[in-house]
Amino acid sequence: MKRRSLLTAAAATLATPSLLTRAHAATAVGVTATEIKIGHIVAYSGPASAYGAIGRGHVAFWKMINDQGGINGRKINFITLDDGYAPPKTVEQARRLVEQDEVAFLFNPLGTPNNSAIQKYMNSKKVPQLFVATGAEKWGDYQHFPWTMGWQPSYQTEAQIYAKYILKNKPDAKIALLYQNDDFGKDYLAGLKVGLGAQFDKMVIKIVSFEVTDATIDSQAVTLKDSGADTLVTAATPKFAAQMIRKVADIGWKPLHFLTHVSASVGAVINPAGPERAVGIITSQYAKDPTDPTWADDKGMNEWRAYMKAHMPDSDVADSGYVFSYGVCHTMLQVLKQCGNDLSRENIMHQAASLKDLAIPTLLPGVLINTSATNFHPIRSMKLSKWDGKTWSLFGDVITG
Amino acid sequence: MDGVLHQVFSGIASGGIYASIALALVMIFTATHHVNFAQGEMAMFSTYIALTLIQAGVPYWIAFFATVIFAMVVGVIVQKVLMEPLMNAPVLASVGVFIGLLFIFNSTAGWIFTYTLKPFPSPFGEGGPLFGGFFSRHELGSTAITLVVLLSVWAFFRFTRLGLAMRAAAYNPTSSRLSGVPVATMLALGWGLASGIGAIAGMMVAPIVFLDPNMMAGVLLYAFAGALLGGITNPLGAVVGGFIVGVIENLGGAYVVGTELKLSMALIIIVVVLTLKPAGLFGKVLSSRV
Amino acid sequence: MPRIAIILGCIALAVLPLLGASGYQLFQLTLVVTYAVAILGLNLVTGYNGQVSLGHGAFYAVGAYTTAILMDKFAVPYWATLPVAAVICAVFGFLIGLPALRLGGLYLALTTFALSVAVPQLLKYKLFDDYTGGVQGIVIDKPDAPFGLALNSDQWVYLFTLAVGIVCFVLIANLVKGRIGRAMIAIRDQPLAAEAMGIDIAMLKTYTFAVSAMITGIAGSLGAVAVQFVAPDAFGAPLSLTFFVGFVVGGGASIVGPIFGAIFVEFIPNIADQISKAAPGAVYGVLLIALMFVAPGGCASIVRKLAARMPWNRKTT
DSSP states (O other), rough: OOOHHHHHHHHHHHHHOOOHHHHHHHHSSTBSSSSSEEEEEOSSSTGGGGGGHHHHHHHHHHHHHTTOBBBBBBEEEEEEEEEEEEEHHHHHHHIIOOOIOSSSEEEEOOOOOHHHHHHHHHHHOOOEEOBBBBBOOGGGOOOOOOOOOOOSHHHHHHHHHHHHHHHHHHOOOEEEEESSSHHHHHHHHHHHHHHGGHHHHHHHEEEEETTTTTTTOOHHHHHHHTTTTTTEEEOOHHHHHHHHHHHHTTOOOOOOOEEEEOOOIIIIIIIHHHTTTTTEEEEEEEEEOOTTTGGGTTTHHHHHHHHHHHOOOOOOTTOOOHHHHHHHHHHHHHHHHHHHHHHHHHHHHHHHTTOOOOTTTTTTTTTOOOOOBBOOOOEEEEEEEESSSSSSSEEEEEEEE | HHHHHHHHHHHHHHHHHHHHHHHHHHHHHHSOOOOTTHHHHHHHHHHHHHHHHHTTTTOOHHHHHHHHHHHHHHHHHHHIIGGGGGTTHHHHHHHHHHHHHHHEEEEEEHHOOOSOOOOOOOOTOOOOOBBTTTTTTHHHHHHHHHHHHHHHHHHHHHHHHHHHHHHHHOOOOHHHHHHOOOOHHOOOOHHHHHHHHHHHHHHHHHHOOOOOOTTTHHHHHHHHHHHHHOOTTTTHHHHHHHHHHHHHHHIIIIIIIGGGGHHHHHHHHHHHHHHSSTOOOSOOOOOOOO | HHHHHHHHHHHHHHHHHHHHHHHHHHOOOOHHHHHHHHHHHIIIIITTOOOOOOOOHHHHHHHHHHHHHHHHHHHHHHHHHHHHHHHHHHHHHHHHHHTTTTHHHHHHHHHHHHHHHHHHHHOGGGGGGGHGGGOOEEEEEOOOOSOOSSSOOOHHHHHHHHHHHHHHHHHHHHHHHHHHHHHHHHHHHHHHHHHHHTOOHHHHHHHHHHHHHHHHHHHHHHHHHHHHOOOOGGGGGHHHHHHHHHHHOOOSOOSHHHHHHHHHHHHHHHHHHHHHSSHHHHHHHHHHHHHHHHHHOOOOHHHHHHHHHHHHHHHOO
């Protein structure tokens, strides 16, 4: 409520465009005195259409901002396009947004291969490619790609957190790794290698992959158990993670189980697999899980729930895509506010790289967003948490990778 | 040695999944002489209907049979509305319709039921895992259901006049029509039965792999392979083929080529088998007409 | 006579965008040409020869990777990678075509479909990581216009792709019109009779498969140059399905069909996206089925009907 009145006040003072704003509006692409044009690409169709929820969440968020009067008197013109998760289509849509629609910048395009396909183009055109929706390590490469920035903690960072934990608490662990054979899963392998260092070859005794096209991972679970490992790291998307949790319990294996945060959703993974089977699993989180009872009365999550109720009443609140959308949109909102009236691409990029201790309602307490000219990883901190049968209980300090 | 045994068990368990879908594929091929690309998606959609009913408080078995009937009706409608008008069109037009249906069912399921993973209940109870956890009660129960369906299908086509008429209508519509077989009705019935068996397979698979709109994507290829390996015209062959594919996949992935290449290896084995026995292990070689 | 005039007119029409289209539109058109060539390859083996392939994405992938690896690791210029990609894909197609001789209809469809699922896994196999870039793929440079031509890089890539595409279309059009083409069709329609007439079925089927793979491989190569990026998971089963949809929409055994098919698979998803963000796939499916009802023989059948009504054709028949 307080923010809202502040916004309207800000909007009111800026409603009369001064000479200064007009001058800036003329030089900044995709920005007029009344509008900021933002481009977005996500898979609404094709094999990854589950992520379409993120795009629909974004649309609702910017509509809400517009209903509240916009930012500095400017309404957001949010153009979101489908790429079906196919990189050639991503290139086509990015070029459309940049060259035909002339957006100010691209916000949160989804997918590692998809962002890889347009990264060079975006940087040669000097158009910001902000807060990409992928957890690959490479989105923080400010030296080679000063126009590209990630958002969520990288998968490698997460794997290193597990490695550190293992080295400290279970130095004689015999580790087994299950990874999805794609860019996402391979990053966990890479992260463990970095995190365990010289110990990697000794400690990791079995590595098994699976394909997203596989029907089940039962065979892999059996192989990993038979290896004699006592520690398991699972880097799998929700469906396979749920299968793994169930199978590991069913074959009577009780390893110390680390599970990627991508698949830590209570509603979409733990409950389907059986909450009793997951007891003892450790994950690391940076955002609050909407289906975890821990946050049933949380102030930030209540704000999010109220937002969902008001703006997306028919949507599935168990879908973590909406929480993700809310968090990343909030970050973007802060950047645009910080830009003031200088909405040139240079300044948007500059402000994106000048976020200081930004707290987002949907992120864990203590997880703050920080960027600088030499830090293009907005979220670097996570907290370990353990499944106690009913909720994820956080333990330990905020760990920064 | 223990490990090998475990892999075989786990392979038989996944093989059961492939077998149930393979059976549905055989059914539609026998009854319509088409391979419906959308078969898996239609089964997935039916499974969502079952889940909706169960969540509304309908007892499992009532929901089960209601879903089978729903799936059969959908099958008949698809045949009557989409396939029949294209009966005299080039076969590619039907293929186009199949692919279109695949997109429609997949996308609509995601839209209505969301993409969030959902657990699907098993009628055989959660219970404790059996035989050291390598078979769940559900895996045993669903294998039994597959066998019951298999027996019924076989008996239906083998011993009933209706079954014979359906096979005839699919195999040679023109001659059948001349012999007084109502071809259009038979084809519609075939679509209905195939769709119903698909729904059963979907409800048996969902408790194992979890229900989401892409549930069938991973299963279908292996099921298809199982059906062809056993012989697309032979229900028993398809079921056996499904189990064989499950075991080969597991053993190959665990011991021979590694998990990254197990699909390629399964592919090579199937090609070799089919090159030696073109109609599948148990298929009848059909003599071609000149 | 008018036939040549129409073809020349079409080529003139295809070159026209160079004058006015934006870079983004040229990129779209480049993709259309690329897909048209890929579908042309599929049409040769499936439309003319009756061997159903659900795995042509695999040949596209091999072509694309050949170009990307040669450009990235061996600094070979993009144009020189094309013949290499063509040869590699032809050999690959020949090898796949060998067992295909014995696998009819459904069996071949399954085998090729499995191939399309298996290829991404092979591309990211750890032994080839150094060359393929593993799961991350390869980013390549965009070619500039040579000889100091006053074209920007988008215009040049379009022109280059178009020129290669036209060569492919002319080659295949001549191939199917001649003796070999008639033999292909004979094998599709009446295999026993064809054999009785002395056609070496085994030889010709394998040969067709190889040529088809080569054409689709060239398309993959062109696609890599245009998109400047290859990654294994971009070449899975959905790509093969896209080509197959394009083939069905265009119409079997037709030279102009693939062009319509390519236009469909390139632009209809964009339209579906505009109609519904909730279920664009369903919109796409409905449009596809609607088209099958309007033109069960594909777009090519409509073109044939229209052509038959043209005055010069009516006179001769």
